[in-house]
Amino acid sequence: MWTTLSFTLTVLSLVLLSCPSSDSSRILVVPVDGSHWLNMEHILRKLHSRGHEITVLRSAKSWYIPENSTVYTSINIRMLEDEEDLEVYNRMLLDVIECRKKSRFIRSFCQQYEITKLLGKGHEILANSAALLLDDPVFMKKMHDAQFNLMLTDPGMPIGVILGSYLKLPTVFNVRWINNGESHFAMAPSPASYIPISGTELTDKMDFVDRVKNVLFYIYSQTELQFLIYPAYSNLMERHFPPGTDLLSLELSADIWLVRADFVFEFPRPTMPNVVYIGGFQCQEPSPLPNDLQTFVESSGDHGVIIMSLGTFVSALPRKATEAIAAAFAELPQKVIWKYIGQQPTTLGNNTLLVKWLPQKDLLGHPKTRAFVAHGGTNGMYEAIYHGVPVVGLPLLFDQFDNVVRLKERGAARIVEAKSITKESFLEAVKDVVENPSYRENVQRLSRLHRDTPMSPMDTALFWIEYVIRNKGAPHLRAVGYSLPWYSYFCLDVAAFLLVILVALVCKKQQQKNKKKNNKKTLK
Known part of the structure; x- marks a missing residue:
């Protein structure tokens, strides 16, 4: 009886402790x-x-x-x-x-x-x-x-x-x-x-x-x-x-x-x-990848993988840009997972996997991920920082240009322009980010700082x-x-008041000088 009661009380205590406070x-x-x-x-x-x-x-x-x-x-x-x-x-x-x-x-x-x-x-x-x-x-x-x-x-x-x-x-x-x-x-x-x-x-x-x-x-x-x-x-x-x-x-x-x-x-x-x-x-530790993606990632060997995603709004880049990107990817030793909607590029290499959806957080948190090609949305930038993955920024709209500038200023990103992208320019940027250890070192330092907080x-x-x-x-x-009016917020009313007093004092002083001059002239 006591064993049953003790077990019941233990379970009840655990339930109460697990309830939201x-x-x-x-x-x-x-x-x-x-x-x-x-x-x-x-x-x-x-x-x-x-x-x-x-x-x-x-x-x-x-x-x-x-x-x-x-x-x-x-x-x-x-x-x-x-x-x-x-x-x-x-x-x-x-x-x-x-x-x-x-x-x-x-x-x-x-x-x-x-x-x-x-x-x-x-x-x-x-x-x-x-x-x-x-x-x-x-x-x-x-x-x-x-x-x-x-x-x-x-x-x-x-x-x-x-x-x-x-x-x-x-x-x-x-x-x-x-x-x-x-x-x-x-x-x-x-x-x-x-x-x-x-x-x-x-x-x-x-x-x-x-x-x-x-x-x-x-x-x-x-x-x-x-x-x-x-x-x-x-x-x-x-x-x-x-x-x-x-x-x-x-x-x-x-x-x-x-x-x-x-x-x-x-x-x-x-x-x-x-x-x-x-x-x-919104960042969190990665979950295991789906079997097909895990197999593809593991097939990359020591070279690792590159992830590319341009976010939720823009479905595809202009055709010329996508062809240049695909051709550049084809020359890399890394495997590439590219979130892509649209007609398949004719220059697509065997190392590149096109998907309509990808588990971005889980891929960024995978130890074989070497770089993240991203449009610069805020969510993606923080996920890259959280997981310590350097970025090749391809900004397209809104705040994305400012965001990639911030990461570039920290030494954790390169920026390429959609307006002038070529196979050569994109390939050079990706190789630089993957092969130059400073990008990974800088973003991993940011990751440590970002995680070093008393509360998530x-x-x-x-x-x-x-x-x-x-x-x-x-x-x-x-x-x-x-709630202050703009002139009070900037103390312009105070400045105007003090200016009036200053002008009044100067005028009074000038009047006194003039009066003394007039008195001297009268005495003469």
Whole structure:
């Protein structure tokens, strides 16, 4: 009897110890599709395992977010995916390649203009989508009745920001990009003298010409915000929020910003108390490869394998580029696994395996992987750092150019251009990265630094999400500077006041001098 009771108590203790420590809460999630969803999903799975109830708002035409899931309940709403398809980004790639043919100073502005055209249309769609939600009494009643405890959203698409603010929910951002640039530019001091503006492809070590470019880019981005993005939401703000509210003020009211960055990769810069860094949180130790891939990898012998993937959006490079890449791969002693969709290159070698999908993390973590040919997406860069694999960067769109510059600055990557890629240039870059030990040594040093933390990025993210739930927000971490008018923030009113006093004193002093001169003349 006592043995049975003891066994029962032991099992019960183990069950209780394995239960999540945080009380179950209702979390409303508004994600961004594409690669952004891939990392949001990791957080949702962890939250679900800790007993939280999750509701995800998604488009019925979502590219990657499943409608049915064991992790969350989904509600379909109108989002960007209802109006745009992945071909938009493939067409944009061709325009960006043309931009890359211009001078180094001009091409960044050309690329940003292409993004501006996309942003203009995109924010109009998102503003209309948010208005449809707030104007729908049935939907809003459903949201109120659900009694959510938290809004978890990626503010790259601000529907979650608007809805969470309207529902007065504590809000946590899973963020790197916001509106038209990197999130720090919205919520932290960002001196243009050493903080490179998103899209400039600059480092934190700028000469005079670089700083001119950086300042001009800052002016461009602020103009874009004030005259293109914020006005798209002005009608919505007037109808549903207190006077003076704008999109930026809603964004700055977030309790915690979980920023997908690590200063092992990013350049050091000012930050804020409610910013928590979780760069690389989606990374994990590799799992065994599928049998067919394992056999292919093992067949590489001591030469090892090279992995190539260009991410989730762009399905294929221009034909000329893919032929050049395939021809270069064919001359390497390594085996190559290439995530590729499209017509097979005619120059494809016997050492190259084309696949429509590959287990990227597991391949990067394999000891035979020698290099990673990547477009420079944030997820891929952190996975390369985590597993200590050097990179051949082939940036195509958006932040990818800045990302590969950061890794190149750390001595862990080479960059090749899609606009001018040839078999010879690509072959030389890959051979250099594979054969020059400095690239692997540098990225493995970054890997050690990235892993050397008291708490994993994922555990850090979970702690702060549940912190906000437990405390019903974190307003004590928000700086009062967010609510100051711009002239007070920069102390221009104080400067004007002191200038008036100085002018008054100078005038008074001058009057006294003139009076003394006049008195002397009178005495004479």
